[in-house]
Amino acid sequence: MSSHPPEPAPDRAAHLLARTGEVLRPALDLYLDLHAHPEPSGREARTADRFGRRLAAAGCEVTHGVGGHGVVGVLRNGPGPAVWLRAELDALPLRERTGLPYASRTDAMHACGHDLHLAAAAGAAGLLARLSGRWRGTLVVVGQPAEETLTGAEAMLRDGLYERFPAPAVVLAQHAAPLPAGTVAHASEGTPMAAAGAVLDVVLHGRGGHAATPHLAVDPVLAAASLVTRLHAAVARESAPADSVTLTVGTLHAGTAANVVPDRADLGMAVRAATETGLDRALDTLRRVVRAEGAACGAPEEPEVEVVSRAAALWCDPHTTDALRRAHAALLGPGRVLPWPGSMATEDFPLFGDAGTPVHGRGGIPLAYWMLGVADPAPGAVPHPNHSPFFAPHLAGALRPAVAALAAAALDRLGPGPEKGPEKAARDGAVPDGAARDGAVPDGAARGGHAPGGAAPAVAGPG
8 A cells, every 4th residue: 555645635746747847858858869869679778878867867876788778777765665667768660750850860760659758757766856855765767678579578687677676566657658648547457458469470481483483482472471361360260259369460571582482481470469368379370370371382391480579468456556546636637547448559567567477586566557648639639659650749748747647656656755745845946836737848849749649549568
């Protein structure tokens, strides 16, 4: 249970939102820098460096190189629980098409909001450092690499994450979604935030030859084309109507010339299911159909199927979620805290909890995770979903709530400090009450840099 009252006082929440303005400029600067210089999974060196610098500026002890490019910042403030905040470092291998003045300058893109997550986490650390009188304990901020490939959390945990840093009492995270900016969404008990999923590499072998003599070759491209349609039909027909299962063939590569029959075709696939049982069933179907397609085309070798990564469904701790829902309602207003119906996106965040017990050896670590609205709230605006080349958070409406929501959640889980309320706001130089809920970024800061958005079913998480 939280050591704070179950119903956070509205004046304390308004004070927190107002004080968030003090850290918006460095948070915005970090966001703009990271958005313009995204790095794909496993190559996040520059991102890790910039994030680590911001954590150090907030007063954190910073460690680099945890599980690859992972970054950990520790802010100690007396005895009390260790509350962890997790954000992701990596971008997608996607060419940005937003036309923003701060658009990506590389062949990667922050099309899933990880740049916003990092800016919010760094901003929350800076804000909590300024509000040290309101809490006791230890804040641990994690910049995780390789979330998009579902490999970064495990790499950090295997590198001794839970042994090298204060043991977590709870791990918190948020994720950008095409909901109206200024809102958050929590799942109800019994509903997973995100699905179980797996990423697979499939190789279909053929026999190379000349385009003029296809009868002397075995064409893996034809087999691959047949496999894609057959897999979608098989997964749809073999999944129970009540189950939610999706299959996506995201990559298909074969050949080097138009007049050459290649000797192999490589496919990249993603399978998601609402339950582990449903995912296992879908993977069994996939393996069987792939083998059958290889046999049907007369392949000289059996097809290869490799599960590159796998993620459990994301289940949040219900008691923690209830407390944070109340904290966010006090912060943003009850009408801006929405229900979350679940999603077929996947995450490796579950490994920080019980799903990762075989890796880190600990049980009972509660997880809490919520969706963060980033779309233009103007009526009639149509949002671009995560992983779109046009995806861009509405900064003017999303950045302040992103920082404040994370800080409010951390305060709810940390121990109470000697400062009992916002009565020191005036002498602390707080912005007046009311400067708060518009979510504004500092004047002149990228106000035109957003894509249309609005209330819509959200899509969040890795590809």
